Amino acid sequence: MVVDAVTQNVYFSPELIRRLADRHLGVGFDQMLIVEPPYDPELDFHYRIFNADGSEVAQCGNGARCFARFVRLKGLTNKRDIRVSTQTGRMVLSVTDDDQVCVNMGEPNFDPQVVPFRATKAEKTYIMRAAEHTVLCGVVSMGNPHCVLQVDDVKTAKVEFLGPVLEGHERFPERANIGFMQVVSREHIKLRVYERGAGETQACGSGACAAVAIGIQQELLSEEVHVELPGGSLHIQDQAVTDIELDDEIIMQYLLQNPDFFIRNARQVEQMRVPHPVRGTVSLVEWHLARQRNHITQLEEEITLLMEQASANETLFARLLHLQADLATASSLQDMLN
Structure with a gap:
């Protein structure tokens, strides 16, 4: 409404x-x-x-x-x-x-204090006791608290039973949204969500983002995932790389150490912007080409300087050889100077 x-x-x-x-x-x-x-x-x-x-x-x-x-x-x-x-x-x-x-749902935050979730430190997986059951789950904030459990089949998941128990669990001081995630493939999951204050709903956007974020953190999912919910489907893309303010020297060092970056992140690279002193921001591709052009120009200047130095050294070497010959044939220093 x-x-x-x-x-x-x-x-x-x-x-x-x-x-x-x-x-x-x-x-x-x-x-x-x-x-x-x-x-x-x-x-x-x-x-x-x-x-x-x-x-x-x-x-x-x-x-x-x-x-x-x-x-x-x-x-x-x-x-x-x-x-x-x-x-x-x-x-x-x-x-x-x-x-x-x-x-754009913003960056997921796995800090337990931010969620909030009672834990001594951040973990990829937490063990929780809930009404005689032991469950493994991931916890994340998407601006609201989420707890995600991996299940074999969402159809048989105990959403009606575990949902309310975990929603009000003592480790969630502000309660939480509980997701039940079935991993079909690295690009496809099925999801049911028991929402805080609403019960199970047909779809939950922040819940879908939370499930994908935790799936990526646990190395179960790719950066683009099709999320199938009871009320419809969502396409979730992790674009955290485009939200980072990047320093050009850091980028250069990273790219030198990870040459396959452009292939693995082709879609994100197309959208990535980096600071530019005159134009505000430019695409990473433009920035990379400009860096290459500047590097080539610097190399050309260095080669030109080396050639000039080599030419000057060659002239000096020829003069030294000439003086050596004069010294060998001169009867005295005065004769050589004359």
Whole structure:
């Protein structure tokens, strides 16, 4: 459910949200999204998210896609790149020419203190006890807390039982979204998500991103993954490499040590931008060609200097040979000088 709070004043108490979310007595929804005026003039809107239990949360990937569709359909904006603030940061919602919505979900954060998750240090896999069960899971923040378990088959996964137990586990002080991931291949997973404050939902964008991030961290998945959810499919691409501010000397050293980088990361390389003193930023390909041209120019200058030095040395050597011959034939130093 999406509400326009730009052209009208609205207020929803947690109790009212719960009543509206009821699928028998209310409208029925997993989350309520509220479109508010921006708090920053550089942004287009402020994006608020409430779960069906009335609690406000910081992130929802699929909600962001609905948000982008709504503001364009309602004529609140005609932009294709929509900049919004959320409870914890900023997002850019991009509408493609074929009206697909792409959302940059930001970098995954595996720090337990950020998630938050009670652990002494960050691990790729944690062991948890949940209602007489021992489970292995990965934990990550996508702006909201996620816990992901790998299962053999999502159809038989104990989502209804383990979902609520893990959601409210004592190691998650702010509760968590629980993902059940079946790895079909390195480019394909099936996923069910028990969402914090909403229960199992048909799709969860941040949950899909969390599952892929953990799958990549555990070396189970590639950087581009097709995620199959009960309510539809998502294409998730890890573009963290394009979000890094790169120093040119660091790039050069890395490329020299990893010559297959361009082949392994062809798509990301096409989009990568690096700082340029005059033009702001340029593509990595342009930057690399410019570095090669500069390197060739420097080599040409060094070769020219060496040739000049060699020529001067050759002339000096010839003069020394001539003086040596004169010295050998002269009867005295005075005769040689004359």
